[in-house]
Amino acid sequence: MSELQFIQSALEQTARRRRLARALHGGWIGLLVGSALWLLGIGIYKLAPVSIGWLAGAGMLALGCAFAGFIAGGWRKASLNETARWVDMRQNLKERLSTALEVSSQPSGSTWNGLVLADAAMSIRGLDPRRLVRFTLPMTARWALLLLCVGAGLGFVPEYRSPKFLQQQADAQHINETGRQLAELTRHELQRRPPALEVTRHSLEAVADLGDELARETLTRGEALRELASASDQLKELLRQLADNPALKKLEQAARTSGGRESQTATEVQREIDALQQQLGEQAGRPEVLEKLQHELMKAQQTAQALRNAAGGSQAAAQEQLSASLAALAQQAEQAGISLPQLDEALAALAANQIESVSQALEAALTDLERRRDLADKLQQLQAQKLGKDLAEQLQQGQVAAAVQSLKKLAEQLWSAGLSPEQLQRIREQVADAVAPAEEYGRLAEWLQQAGQQLQQRNPPMAAQSLTAAAKELEDLLQQLADAGALMTTLENLQAASHCIGTGQGWSLSQQPGTGGSSRSSAGFGAWADQHHAWSNPGSWAGSGGESSTAGTGIGSRDFSDGDPTLREPLTPARVKGQFSPGAPMPGITLKGVSLKGQSTVQYEEAVITAQADAQAALSQEKVPRAYQGAVRSYFDDLKK
Amino acid sequence: MCFVVWNQKPMNTEQHIQSFRNTYAALQNEIVKVIVGHTAIVEHTLIALFGGGHVLLEGVPGLGKTLLIRTLGEVLDMPFNRIQFTPDLMPADILGTNLVMETDTGRREFQFQRGPIFAHLILADEINRATPKTQSAMLEAMQEKQVTAGGELRKLTEPFFVMATQNPIDQEGTYPLPEAQLDRFFFKILVGYPSAADLNEVINRTTTGTKTEVNKVLDRDTLMDLMKLVREVPVASHVKDYAVRLVLATHPKTDTAAPIANQYLRFGSSPRGAQTLILAGKVRALAQGRFNVSFEDIQAAALPALRHRLIPNFEAEAEGITTDHIIAQILRDVPVTAEMVDA
Incomplete structure (x- = not known):
């Protein structure tokens, strides 16, 4: 090297x-x-x-x-x-x-x-x-x-997260979960009852997409509520448009009054009516009488509660007044044929100066009266829903499904050859009688008139075609009604989602009655909302819709007293503390909602939406006395503007 | 004892190098017999000698400047002249003049009478006491190794060394040397005061009646050979580059200027500065037994080679900043090579 x-x-x-x-x-x-x-x-x-x-x-x-x-x-x-x-x-x-x-x-x-x-x-x-x-x-x-x-x-040092951030995080998670639930429910609804109208389908799909968006995106509570409110407004607008159709309105009213019992035979209904009348008596079957008695009894109960806090001379005077009012109540009940032994017990306890026992006896009497009132309501409904004997009566009573069946039956008769002139005459008379009540069902009256004329001209096949067309008109109306029902269900889901997000409660909690959920939150939805609880209960739709929609009138029952017995108990209105007398000064009402203490960090819009949701829930749960419901509703509607 | 090394047979390079070392050491030994202390000054003087350059020694009177040059003249077996510069010294007194001379035939004619400049080794004592006119008489001789006198150009015999001494310019009766002449000096060596030990030794040697004898150790031809040998020493390109960067760093208001040069210098070094650095580095490398020039050699030569070539500005003079300060700072500022900076 x-x-x-x-x-x-x-x-x-x-x-x-x-x-x-x-x-x-x-x-x-x-x-x-x-x-x-x-x-x-x-x-x-x-x-x-x-x-x-x-x-x-x-x-x-x-x-x-x-x-x-x-x-x-x-x-x-x-x-x-x-x-x-x-x-x-x-x-x-x-x-x-x-x-x-x-x-x-x-x-x-x-x-x-x-x-x-x-x-x-x-x-x-x-x-x-x-x-x-x-x-x-x-x-x-x-x-x-x-x-x-x-x-x-x-x-190893724990992370510092501000309470505001934790709240936002929880909100975001909650919004995601709520969105997922909303999307699932809406899609389920779409799958279960495919809408007949294109616009309804689009609206429901838009709601499902909104649910997906909420589940996917990270939105603030205010943004989510705004989105939901916007979707709700669109659905409400759609419902209003549907409600403008007088035929549909008629159908809805008929459905509400019939209670979905069309599938039962008239005999069965009559049997049930008789049983209830026997149970309640002549006068006791009238809900207004029971309501009056209930009102008086509530007053007496308030007096009894005031008596517990009174002292000395004022107590004696109040005791005497209560005794007199209880005696009067007992007399009224006897005249109405209502047996209320609790009133006698209350009088005896008052005489023995046992105020606590008086309150308990009055409480029991109130419960008894409430049960009777429920039975009376039921009786009234049953009486209203007896199936009409012919097409005219069915149309008059809004029994649309039965009317469709009747029309089809008549058309089949007309198609079959060999009808005697008398039979044709009877059919013509039946059709002619139905023209007047059919005026409220869109073009139904026109078809019936046409059929009548054709029958008069001895042209049964053409008359059969007209009657089939009339039946089709009614079925279309029923389909639209079903769409409206689907819209209502989705609207309720939106309301429930708003409530969930607004109050921070879980979906299942918000669905439970008495927790501010939407199960009975129909009041306040424009034209439909002015009715009682019609269109509003998704549970009832699920229970009584579907099959019954075509078998009977096709309209699900909105009465909480029937349907799935397991649902009945939770849907029974719970007694709330404090009874309100219409016209009296309004006492304070505690509304469930977001607890805001100290300096508010919530956006004004968010607070308003939350308050509206809470108010809506309170209204639907009858936490607000009926006399004040209008005022509360208009107040929050004004806020929204 | 005589250390004469000339009159030898022709040598190869290795022997030549060894001869250089021996000669260098012998010269040092002879000089230190007379000069006490001042080791660096002696070394720099010898480097300038072998580098073929002139030396300017500056110091207050009595520090041994003249003695050093005279001793060097004694150890070199070459003609040596001393010129004492005074204010009335004329150029002709240095260069020589035409005199009317009578020939053997009785005819009178002008003959050029050579001045003291015609020698191999010139001691220009107190050079700055002469007037600028007289000083300038040295310019041609120092750079061109020739003089023009009486209208004739006369070559000086090589080797030609001017070893000048001067007193600090702020002393009475001095004329500062012009920059052009200063630049012709290979080294400017500052002679400082001796230390206590050195002073003691000086007293011992000069007050006891003993006389120190020095021997001649180097003749003209050998010196010429060794000077030639010096120029053969290889220099690596990055070492040359370092010398160049050092010189460029002294040029104020240029891209390569060191910050201190921009602040305190009016003019930087001429290219003669870079030549001097390399030549001095070569001599030093050989003297230290190496066959190549190192960065250290360049750095060691930087002060004597550049201090008289830098012209400080008014600010430097006002603040008492000397060229030595500036050179020292430039040496700190200029890295030897980029890789070494990384390392």
């Missing part, structure tokens, strides 16, 4: 080792930078409300920095000349190596070249690259390790 080769070999080894050392050094610097960034990321994560992805990102960045530093450090390959200069400096060789390398590249022959090379070779005879380039932990590495340790320690 020549002197030059010896020098080059030593320098190559040194260069390789130096390159690795540079790469390691770069790696340590990268790790230091990455550690600092990671520490910063942890610090931000611990203090600021950022996602945990930050932390992972910072960790990846730290590793990336270390790797990038390693690559950058070892990227450049130092030339032998550079290495020679570096070794010259490190070993204090006074530029022997670098000069030797340089002169060796020049044309040889000079004695000086040999001298310089020999001198350089001699100077590095004991050179050990491993000792020259040592792989030790530089200060950078120590700092990097320290930062990593600090970062790891910081990992």
Whole structure:
């Protein structure tokens, strides 16, 4: 090995080792930078409300920095000349190596070249690259390790999250969950009852999409409520348009009064009516009588409660007044044929000055009266829903499904040959009688008139066609009614979602009666809302819709007293503390909603929407006395404007 | 003991280098017999000698400047002249003049009478006491190694060294040397006061009646050979580059200027500064037994080679900043090579 080769070999080894050392050094610097960034990321994560992805990102960045530093450090390959200069400096060789390398590249022959090379070779005879380039932990590495340790320690420190942020996070999660529920319910509704009208289908799909959006996006409570309110408004507008159709209105009223009992035979209904009348008596079957008695009894109960707090002379006077009113009540009940033994017990307790027992007896009497009132309501409904005997009567009573069946039956009769003139006459008379009540069902009257004329002209096939068309008209109306029902169900779901988001309650909680849910929240929905609870109960739709929609009148019952017996109990109105007398000053009412204490951080719009949802819930749960319901509704409607 | 090394057979390069080292060491040994202390000054003087340049020694009177040059003249076996510069010294007194001479035949004719400049080694004592006119008489001789006298150009015999001394310019009766002449000096060496030990030794040597004898150790031809040898020493490109960057850093208001040069210099070094750095580095490398020039050699030569080539501005003079301060700062500012900065 020549002197030059010896020098080059030593320098190559040194260069390789130096390159690795540079790469390691770069790696340590990268790790230091990455550690600092990671520490910063942890610090931000611990203090600021950022996602945990930050932390992972910072960790990846730290590793990336270390790797990038390693690559950058070892990227450049130092030339032998550079290495020679570096070794010259490190070993204090006074530029022997670098000069030797340089002169060796020049044309040889000079004695000086040999001298310089020999001198350089001699100077590095004991050179050990491993000792020259040592792989030790530089200060950078120590700092990097320290930062990593600090970062790891910081990992055990719990994160600080402001109550506002936690609330926002919970809200967002809640909104997502509510959106998911809304989307699922709406799609289920779409699948179960595909809407007949295109506009209805679009509206329902829009609501499902809104549910998806709520489930997917991160929205604030205000934004979510605004979206829901906007969707609700659209559905309400659609419902209003449907409600403008007088035929549909008639159908809806008929459905409400019939209670969905068309599928029962008239005999069964009559039997039930008789049983209830026997149970209630002549007078007791009238709800207004029972309501009056209930009202008087509530007054007496308030007096009894006031008596407990009264003292001295005022107590005696009040006791006497209560005794008189109870006696009058007992007399009224007897005249109405209602047996209320609790009143006698109350009088006896009053005489014995046992005020507590008086209250208990009056409470029991009120419960009894309420039960009777429910029975009386039921009786009234049953009386109203007896199936009409012919087409005219069915149309008059709004028994549309039965009317459709009757029309089809008549059409079939007309199609079949061999009808006697008397039979034709009877059919013509039946059709002619039905024209007047059919005026309220769109073009039905026209079809019936046409059929009547055709029958008069002895043209049964054409009359049969007209009657089929009339039946089709009614079926279309029923389908539209079903669409309206689907819209109502979806609207209720939207209301429930609004309530959920507004109050922070879960979907299932908001669906339960008495918790501000939407199960009975029909009041306040424009034209439809002015009715009682029609169109409003998704549970009832589910229970009595579907099959019954075509079998009977096709209209689901809105009466809570029938349908699924398991639903009946939770839907029974619960007694609430405090009884209100119409006309008296309105006492304070506690409405469930977001608890706002101290400085409000809630947006005004959000607060209004929440309050509206709460008010709606309170109205639907009859927490607000009937006398004040209009005022409360108009107040919140004004707020909305 | 005599250290004469000339009159030897032809030598190869290695022997030549060894001969240089021996001669250098012998010269040093002889000079230090007379000169006490001032090791660096002696070294710089010898470097200038082998580098083929002139030397300017500056110091207050009585510090041994003249003695050093005179001793050097004694150890070199070459014609040596001393010129004492005074305010009334005329150029002809240095260069020589035409005199009317009578020939053997009785004819009178002008003959050029050579001045003291016609020697190998000139001691220009207190050079700044002469007027600028007289000082300028040295310019041509120092750079071109020739003089023009009596309308004729006359070559000086090589080697030709001017070893000048001067008193600090703020002293009475001095005329500052023009920049052009200063630039012709290879080194400007500052002679400082001796230390206590050196002063003791000076007293011992000069007050006891003992006389120190010095030997001649170098003749003209050998010196010429060694000067030639010096120029053969290889210099790596990055070392040359360092010398160039040092010189460029002294040029104010340029891209390469060091900050301190911009602040305190009016003019930077001429290219002669870079030449001097390299030549001085070569001599030093050989003297230290190396075959190549190192950064350290360049740095060691920077002060004597550049201090008289930098012209400070008014601000520097007002603040008492000397060129030595500026050069020291430039040496700190200019990195030897980029790789070494990384390392």
